[in-house]
Amino acid sequence: MTEPRPLTRPHLLAAGVSDDHIRAAVRTGGLVPLARGVYLRRADHDRLDGPGRHRVRARHVASTLPPGAVISHVSAATLLNLDVWNIDLEQVHVSRTGSHGRRTSNLHVHASTWADGDVVEADGVAVTSPARTVVDLSRTLSRDQAVVVGDSALRKYPDTLDLLSATSASARHRNGIARAAAVVPFLDARSESPGESLSRVRIAESGLPRPVLQHPIVLRDGRRFRLDFFWEQHGVVGEFDGAGKYVDRRDLVAEKLREDALRDLGLEVIRWTWADLARFDVVAQRFERAAARQSTR
The missing domain is CATH 3.30.460 (Beta Polymerase; domain 2)
Structure with missing residues (x-):
């Protein structure tokens, strides 16, 4: 989508819009100031x-x-x-x-x-x-x-x-x-979103082992996926659930079936969200429990 061009005061004056009309449009919300003498129409502003x-x-x-x-x-x-x-x-x-x-x-x-x-x-x-x-x-x-x-x-x-x-x-x-x-x-190009980048920082800060990013895996039925985070030595998969990842219930069901298929391969799966990034000790504990379960198998 092409981004709109701002409207400047000289441009508006040249188009016959007086200062009084500019002030009125700002007051009623039709124009939104971006800087001194620079505006966007409300519809353009709100879609950005x-x-x-x-x-x-x-x-x-x-x-x-x-x-x-x-x-x-x-x-x-x-x-x-x-x-x-x-x-x-x-x-x-x-x-x-x-x-x-x-x-x-x-x-x-x-x-x-x-x-x-x-x-x-x-x-x-x-x-x-x-x-x-x-x-x-x-x-x-x-x-x-x-x-x-x-x-x-x-x-x-x-x-x-x-x-x-x-x-x-x-x-x-x-x-x-x-x-x-x-x-x-x-820095790592394999982080595919801000949430995954921040997850890597939190993993490092928590002293957890460094995971492999975007690791390819083949399920028993032949489907291929990439794992957000994979601790292969520990048999643990980490998945970051960002906002908008599940568009509707079908996405949620598909993700649940995928997780079941990963467990069928003998892997442990831990998940975290944006909220967990502010309290990553909870995620670190999930990892430790998952790794401990794997070590007893």
Whole structure:
């Protein structure tokens, strides 16, 4: 679906819409302000999620930038269609050469330097490359947030993996690079959703063995599946149940039959949800019990 273009005050005035009409439309909800003098029609605003609205704002800001300035950080991530989770989207982020940045309520300008390949084009907008975006966000975000972005970058742009080492090295003197150095080696393209990325973080934090991701398996009837998480040595399968995984009751029944088929292979199955990610000790205990049952067989 094509994302809408924002309406600017000059555009509206040129179309014959007065300031009084603009203010009235904002007051009644027909227009929704995105930034000072920038609006979306209510219907366009409501059909976009948070990252979608941020992309619209970022494209508008990009159209006003001088040469040499590019969209960066989380704003670049949204334009590259990377997964962003629990990240503040109030400010559009821009990077430019120089020694000083600045912030307003709607804009964060970063002083930066550039290496070869750091800037690419996304839908006609100059943005930091997937590798540069991952390194910048790994320096400045929490581990949880950075891993979600980084996993999706490796999944959607496979060549990013080969570029991360050099990109990290070129940022070695920048603030937060030690944090990025801890995140980058952990990234894995096989995580297929933010929930799976966060699950990997929680598994590591809990001290559980590292599972194999997206392990292929063949059931007795010949059906083939991939397992979200598989501890082969322990005979335990881990499945993350994200919101929307079961569209209707038939999906739930199919998943139950699949789980029965996995148990028929002699495997233990443990499951967890978004809520469990906030109390992963409960999941760790499920794993320990499942592994203990396997050890007595």
